[in-house]
Amino acid sequence: MDAEFFRAWIAEIAAIVEDQRDHLTQLDAAIGDADHGTNLSRGFTAVQAALAQAETPTPGAVLRLVGTTLISTVGGASGPLYGTAFRRAAKALGDEPEADLNALAQALAAGLAGVVKLGAASEGEKTMVDALAPAVTALTKAAADGAARADALDAMADAAVAGARATTEMEALKGRASYLGPRSVGHEDPGAASSALMLCALRDVAARRAP
Amino acid sequence: MKKLINSPETVVTDALAGMAAAHPSLSVDLDGKIITRAGGPVPGKVGLVSGGGSGHEPLHGGYVGYGMLDAACPGEVFTSPVPDQVLAATRAANGGAGVLHIVKNYTGDVLNFRMAAELADDEDIEVESVVVNDDVAVRDSLYTAGRRGVGATVFVEKIAGALAERGAPLAEVAAVAAEVNERSRSFGVALTSCTVPAAGKPTFDLAEQEIELGIGIHGEPGRTRGPLQPARDIVATVMDAIHADLPLAGELLVMVNGMGGTPLIELYGAFSEVSRYVGDHGARIGRNLVGNYITSLEMQGFSVTVCQLTETLRDLWDAPVDTPGLRWGR
Numbered sequence: 001m002d003a004e005f006f007r008a009w010i011a012e013i014a015a016i017v018e019d020q021r022d023h024l025t026q027l028d029a030a031i032g033d034a035d036h037g038t039n040l041s042r043g044f045t046a047v048q049a050a051l052a053q054a055e056t057p058t059p060g061a062v063l064r065l066v067g068t069t070l071i072s073t074v075g076g077a078s079g080p081l082y083g084t085a086f087r088r089a090a091k092a093l094g095d096e097p098e099a100d101l102n103a104l105a106q107a108l109a110a111g112l113a114g115v116v117k118l119g120a121a122s123e124g125e126k127t128m129v130d131a132l133a134p135a136v137t138a139l140t141k142a143a144a145d146g147a148a149r150a151d152a153l154d155a156m157a158d159a160a161v162a163g164a165r166a167t168t169e170m171e172a173l174k175g176r177a178s179y180l181g182p183r184s185v186g187h188e189d190p191g192a193a194s195s196a197l198m199l200c201a202l203r204d205v206a207a208r209r210a211p
Numbered sequence: 212m213k214k215l216i217n218s219p220e221t222v223v224t225d226a227l228a229g230m231a232a233a234h235p236s237l238s239v240d241l242d243g244k245i246i247t248r249a250g251g252p253v254p255g256k257v258g259l260v261s262g263g264g265s266g267h268e269p270l271h272g273g274y275v276g277y278g279m280l281d282a283a284c285p286g287e288v289f290t291s292p293v294p295d296q297v298l299a300a301t302r303a304a305n306g307g308a309g310v311l312h313i314v315k316n317y318t319g320d321v322l323n324f325r326m327a328a329e330l331a332d333d334e335d336i337e338v339e340s341v342v343v344n345d346d347v348a349v350r351d352s353l354y355t356a357g358r359r360g361v362g363a364t365v366f367v368e369k370i371a372g373a374l375a376e377r378g379a380p381l382a383e384v385a386a387v388a389a390e391v392n393e394r395s396r397s398f399g400v401a402l403t404s405c406t407v408p409a410a411g412k413p414t415f416d417l418a419e420q421e422i423e424l425g426i427g428i429h430g431e432p433g434r435t436r437g438p439l440q441p442a443r444d445i446v447a448t449v450m451d452a453i454h455a456d457l458p459l460a461g462e463l464l465v466m467v468n469g470m471g472g473t474p475l476i477e478l479y480g481a482f483s484e485v486s487r488y489v490g491d492h493g494a495r496i497g498r499n500l501v502g503n504y505i506t507s508l509e510m511q512g513f514s515v516t517v518c519q520l521t522e523t524l525r526d527l528w529d530a531p532v533d534t535p536g537l538r539w540g541r
Contacts, residue, residue: 034414035410042287073293075319080323119322178354178355
């Protein structure tokens with residue numbers, strides 16, 4: 001997976017975020033302030049503009065630009081959290097021109113670690129961590145088991161989606177939803193939903209290309 | 212929901228342009244989205260910076276001026292500003308005596324301000340931060356993101372601003388800001404939700420005879436839903452919550468704040484009930500504010516903020532201030 005692959009992934013995220021913007025806003029209206037879809041849409045529009053103008057010769061360079069652009073444009077909690085995730089993933093990828101499954105798994109794990117450190121959330125608190133953590137676990141295991149790329153990314157995306165859905169029955173212990181206490185139960189977390197969308201985008205882009 | 216806007220995408224910049232045109236005492240950077248005093252930072256004075264999502268006007272941009280903030284950074288509606296903005300505001304507020312960040316306790320505000328403070332540190336600007344967390348509706352515990360920063364933000368900005376204007380050093384200005392926060396408690400009630408321009412519809416639905424108790428300022432649902440009652444009973448619920456957390460005693464600064472869509476006639480009626488409640492509990496209201504000071508777009512509702520005054524705090528409250536949102540003594 002080279003820089004062009006990663007740019008294609010980001011472009012797919014931008015398209016999905018735009019497509020799902022109202023849905024994400026709706027999730028955020030139920031237990032938040034109804035701005036998640038709008039914020040991510042603004043962020044990834046800026047990301048696409050930045051990628052169009054800059055040279056990003058490596059996967060790391062692509063993700064670093066994504067991270068810094070999100071931090072500078074999204075705001076809220078999502079900006080710092082997603083921005084840090086992409087920046088930490090970029091750092092893990094280093095200057096290598098290509099990333100294999102193991103490198104990708106390590107990068108996503110680094111991104112997750114960044115989110116956990118900055119936001120201080122654990123699994124089970126109804127946040128993006130609930131989609132990211134199972135996804136990273138699934139991908140890491142599949143990569144270690146020598147799975148084919150398509151199967152490994154399927155496992156990762158499926159785990160993210162399942163993790164996001166599982167947030168529905170959780171009570172929020174972090175973020176704006178935590179102000180609602182028990183009333184946050186019964187609603188999927190918007191951050192977990194958007195994380196799952198991003199990882200599904202990764203799986204979908206890979207599926208459209210020969211490994 | 213009818214709105215007096217050109218488009219959701221330009222709401223914030225249109226408002227900033229309007230503020231710039233209306234208030235020559237302000238300098239507004241439309242691209243960078245920061246509001247500063249037209250005269251620039253005051254050399255030797257601690258600079259005060261605050262900010263947060265737009266949609267709470269007059270907070271924060273309307274509080275930039277003599278005796279209060281030096282710079283404000285407005286984000287998108289209900290969305291924390293980005294570190295770049297906060298850093299730009301910090302630079303603009305820097306008079307060489309350090310800068311105080313007044314940060315409302317929301318994950319986004321805290322993270323973005325923290326990132327900016329680190330960047331400011333890289334540029335050798337000394338920054339202290341005070342987090343405002345006066346909302347009693349949320350339990351401050353391991354099980355929440357902590358109490359929200361709401362009405363006390365206005366009190367902190369005014370009182371810390373007064374002390375900074377007198378030339379006090381950064382540590383003292385930060386200490387008085389923290390003291391005001393410690394001595395203040397708030398609780399809010401919504402009669403309607405509000406409509407974020409980009410979302411196009413109300414954030415939550417309330418039936419005709421329902422109210423939302425324990426709200427914040429971002430239009431999110433509150434802690435509980437209850438029946439619409441006479442103002443007297445709603446005020447009793449609000450004041451009971453505050454009194455249970457910090458018993459009313461001595462001389463108080465009280466703000467009955469409109470969430471944006473509740474008319475002054477109703478806010479004054481509510482203040483009458485608040486006054487009676489305070490008197491019945493053996494305390495007295497020394498200073499007050501009644502009006503729209505920290506809003507949520509057009510939400511109908513109100514919040515009450517109570518601060519236990521000391522002579523020093525009252526004196527700082529009375530100090531001259533000249534901003535679009537608060538003006539006395541000048």
